[in-house]
Every structure is written in structure tokens, then in C-alpha cells.
Amino acid sequence: MKYLSILKDMIKNKTFMVGLFIFISVLILAVFADKIAPYSYDLINVQEKLLSPNEQYRFGTDQYGRDVMSRVIYGSRITLKVGLIVVAIETLIGVSLGLLAGYYGGYLEKFILFVTDLTWSLPPIIMALAIVTMLGPSLNNVIIAIAVVSWAQFTRIVRVKTQSIKSLSYIEAARAFGENDVGIMTRYILPNILSSIIVLSTLALPTAILSTTSLGFLGLGSQPPDPDWGLILKEGIAYMNQAPWISIFPGLAIVYTVLGFNLLGEGLRDIMDPRLKA
Amino acid sequence: MDNNRLITVNNLSVVYEMQKGEIKAVDNISFHIEKKEILALVGESGSGKSTTAKALMRLVNHPGRISSGNVIFGGEDLLELKEEDMVRIRGKEIGMIFQNPLDSLNPVYKVGNQVAEAIILDNIPRQDAIKKVIDIFNDVKITDAKERINSFPHELSGGMRQRVMIGMMVSRNPKLIIADEPTTALDVTIQAQILELMKSFRDKYDTSILIITHDFGIVAEIADRVGVMYAGEIVEIGDVFTIFENPKHPYTRLLMRALPRITKNEGRLQVIEGSVANLANLPEGCRFSERCPYVMDICIKVNPMLTERESGHFCACHKEDLNNEFLG
DSSP: OHHHHHHHHHHHOHHHHHHHHHHHHHHHHHHTHHHHOSSOTTOOOGGGTTOOSOSSSTTOBOTTOOBHHHHHHHHHHHHHHHHHHHHHHHHHHHHHHHHHHHHHOHHHHHHHHHHHHHHHHSOHHHHHHHHHHHHOSOHHHHHHHHHHHSOHHHHHHHHHHHHHHHTSHHHHHHHHTTOOHHHIIIIIIHHHHHHHHHHHHHHHHHHHHHHHHHHHHTTSSSOTTSOOHHHHHHHHHTTTTTOTHHHHHHHHHHHHHHHHHHHHHHHHHHHHOGGGOO | OGGGEEEEEEEEEEEEEETTEEEEEEEEEEEEEETTOEEEEEOOTTSSHHHHHHHHTTOOOTTEEEEEEEEEETTEETTTSOHHHHHHHBTTTEEEEOSOGGGSSOTTSOHHHHHHHHHHTTSOOHHHHHHHHHHHHHHTTOTTHHHHTTOOGGGSOHHHHHHHHHHHHHTTOOSEEEEESTTTTSOHHHHHHHHHHHHHHHHHHOOEEEEEESOHHHHHHHOSEEEEEETTEEEEEEEHHHHHHSOOSHHHHHHHHTSOOSSSOOSSOOOOSSOOOOTTSOOSSOTTTTTOTTOOHHHHHOOOOOEEEETTEEEOOSOOOOOGGGGO
16 A cells, blocks of 8 residues: 555656666666677777777777777676665665664764764765775775765764654654664664665765766776776777767766666655655 | 562652753652552653653653662662663563554554564564464454554554554563553543553453553542652552542642532532642742642741551641541
8 A cells, every 4th residue: 555655656756767767777788788788898809990880880999999889788787786886885884873873872973973074074086086096996996985985974864864763752662662772773763764765875876876987987996998987988088089989978878877867866755755855 | 568569669869951950850759569559640741750650661861860769670679770681671571651652653564563573572483473463452452453463553543553552562461561641642432441451451461550640530440559749759649549538638639629520510620720830940848838728837848758647648748637628
């Protein structure tokens, strides 16, 4: 009954449906990349380098004669994987700290909020740059770097929500029948703020994707020959005059994905947690 | 006699730390509850009765703080226990039913699962717990128990939710149930059913009950003994029949006079003039002196102690020979 009405809201919400369509399309591309892509992403064919889009290579070829379309399709795997892992880590850190701060209050809360504010005051890309430079350029380090700098908004929102739920009488009732703190946080507070967390996570996904592609573009993320969209874009810059398609298509892929995930998140927010707007 | 005591509260005080200073919400009260006994604490809003109930469970929230006293239960002082041990007592030994059944249930779980969670805390497998929930729901007279366990709280009426709450609290067979105004949010017919239900649990499981209320009607219906609270103190405590027949404290008398009666045609309802003493600025003497029609010089200077008037009937008043004419 409850789920049915949510489903109805979803179908009625155009933003959400467009976002969902884009999300599913990217998902299918990523999962079935090896079936959909006409070539392998690292198949070099020097004789056919820098070809403009044609019947055989719909997005053209790059400086090594690799099929740009195949590389963009395989790239969706990296993008999705990184985006999802980053958001998962962010959510885990942010939600746990937010719950602890909101539930216990006192000095613990002050300390967590201090760290949160500190993290938030640093420009994320610069921070990530610093971390990646320290750890060395690789995709895993990018994941760590981005997750470490962007959990702050989760903590703040979860903390406020926890505080407001903590004072409700069903929490008091739970304590009265012998629930301990961990039980109250995981079984009482968390399920009641889950919708906000889902919305926040979905909205954090495009940001995470943009950050990874940015770091990839700066050469700090995936290393060649991985078909990271940011990396392909950067490699294409050198050939911008002769073969603009090398950069244009991964660029479009980024725009398409980020736009889609944003729409998905905004739609979800309207459906599940209208109060989160602001 | 002491063997019959389930819980003994000695000199319990609870203070609220406000910016202006400390406010004593509960001031040095002592009472006990015997096994199988129903004790009612009656008083106006702000008299400290709910705070007392929470203090027994150690559920007083910041800025409140239990400042002194002890609560002896099962040979231990609950106020000295570590928090982990207190968690073990809550629900298992002492259960609590809250004033507002409408938001005492977690809105995201089906009520059956919620009660089952309480039972599972005793290491009972989930399958058995669910079966037990159905039994309990039948016990608390929820019709269609098998269907109802799959309802969400918002799909149930207030009375039903209070039954679920009571079911949840009795599911672990606590020795003492504290009911904080359990029927205030319910209408009168449901009220009677809920009280009846609580009495039946007392008879069936030998549970003691501490019921907090502002309604002498409920006291008359359910309680064995009654304590009257005023401004954080117990001013009179004793057997329910004794107190109803021969209340010794002027406040108790006035409270009873304020009850609507259908046997007498008295016109308008009687009220007690004034309002509960300001806890931040208590009078030096008896806290009721400002509203008391019998006020004497000594009342303004000295706060009276609880003294035993008859066996088991205590009263805190300087006037020891209140006559009955006042009851009207």
C-alpha cells in the first residue's frame, strides 16, 4: 500500500523517470560493455588512426587507431564503479558520524562537527589533488581521496535528523523496553532517516563522477590505456584541431551521465523527502 | 513484610539544571510498591509524577538529573548500576507504558515485528517470537491478531496502539510495569478497557503496577494504594479506601472535591484556586500554604514532614484534626 503509492509518485514524476531512464541506460552499457562495444577498448590499429566518425567507427578513432565509441562504452564501467564506491564510502563515514554526533551530543558532537566543518571548508578538488599526489596517481587513490573529502554533508544532515527523531516518544519507549544505544541507532533512527540518506547518496553520485573525471583529466586517476572518460578527454586535447571527436564524445558521455544522475536524485528527493529541498 | 516489597524508593530527588539555577522537580520522596500491588501517583501537571516514573527507569533526560536517593529493586540500588546493567533491567524487569501511544511505536516497522523485537531481546528465535506475539495480541484483546501483526502503526487506532504498547511491555513478563498516564490520550470507553486489561495482567502474571495519573476516577478504578503529589513532594500516601473515605491532607480533599459527581447536584465543578507552586521559587514553609484554606502561621514557616496517621497512611500537614465537613 505504502510502496504502491511511492511507485505511483515515481511514475508521475517526469524528472525522476528521465533520470531513471538515463541511469538504466548507463547501467546496461556498463554491464554489457563487452557485448555492446564493437571493438576492445585497447585494440590498436595504427593504420586507421584519427579517422573521423564513419560507418565502421561511429565516433571515429584516436591517435592509436582505437575505436572511440568502444572506449567510451567501456569507460562507463569505470565511471559507475568509481561513482558507486565513492558514494558508498562517503555514506558510510558520513552517516555513522552523523548518527553518533546527533545521538550522543556533548563533546563528541562538538568534535565531529569541528572535523566536519574543517573538511567542508577545504576545496574538494584541491584536497583530493593533495591526497592523490601524496599517495601516487591511481584509480584507487582517487576513490579514497574523493570519499575522504566529501562526506561532510551526510554528517550534517544525518545529525540534524537524528536529533529530531531522538526526542520522539518511540525512542523513549524503545529505551524503556531495554534497547541499548546501538539498537536504537540502527533499528530505530536509521530506518526512519533512510529515505533522506537514499536521496543524499543519489545526489552525491554525479558530484563524485565529476570529481573522478576531473582527476582523471588532470592525469591523477586512471592511467593509460584505461578508458577513463576524463583521461580520454585529456588525451584528445592534443588533437583537438585534427580530431575533435576524441574529446567530444567522452565529454558528451560525462554530461549525459551527470545530468541523468542529477535528475534521478532530484526526482527521488521530490518523491521521498520534499523537506530536504534548500 | 519487607519480603513482600518489590521496589523501595528512598529520598529520591530529581533536579533540572536551568540557566536560572536548579529546579527540584522531585524533592526527597520515599515510597515502596509491594508485589502484585497497584500504586497510583496522582497530582496536577508539574507535580513531578512523570519525572518520578522516569527516574525509576533512569530515563530522566538532560537537563534533568537524579541528585540523590536510592531505588532498591531486587536487592540492588538501580541508581548505582552501570548503564549496561540498567539496559538489562529495562523492559525485562521493569516495563514502561507511555502517555502517548500515538507516537510510542516506530512508524517504519510493522507492529508485529516491533513486539517480536522486544521478545527477541531475550534470545528467543524469531519464529517462536512471532508465535508469541500472536498470543500476546490475543491477550491484550486485539481482534484479528494474525492480520494485525502485519499492520503499520499508522493503520491502527489509538486504543489499538496502546494495546500493542501494553503487549510489548508485558511480552517480557516484567515484575513491575510503570504506566505514565496510559489512558490520557484515549476516550473514556477505551480507557476503561485498558485499565481492565492492566488489572487482568496483574492477576494473571502477579505484576506490580505503578500508574501515574491526574484522574482520581482512574485511581478509584484500579489502585490498591495511592500517593498524592504536590510540587515535587508526596503529601499523602496510603490505602485507596482509607484515603477516599478519610483524606487527611487539605490538597487531597480539594482534589476530590474537584471531581465531577453525578450523585450530587452541585452546579458548577469545584476548582482549587491558584496554580501549582512555582518550583523555581518555592515558599519556605508548606508548598500548599498559598492555596490552602486551612493555612496557619506555622504552615508558612515550616514545611511539614510525612507522618503516619493510621497504620500505613501517611500525611504531611500541620493540621492533624481535619474534620469531614469540608468534604461536602
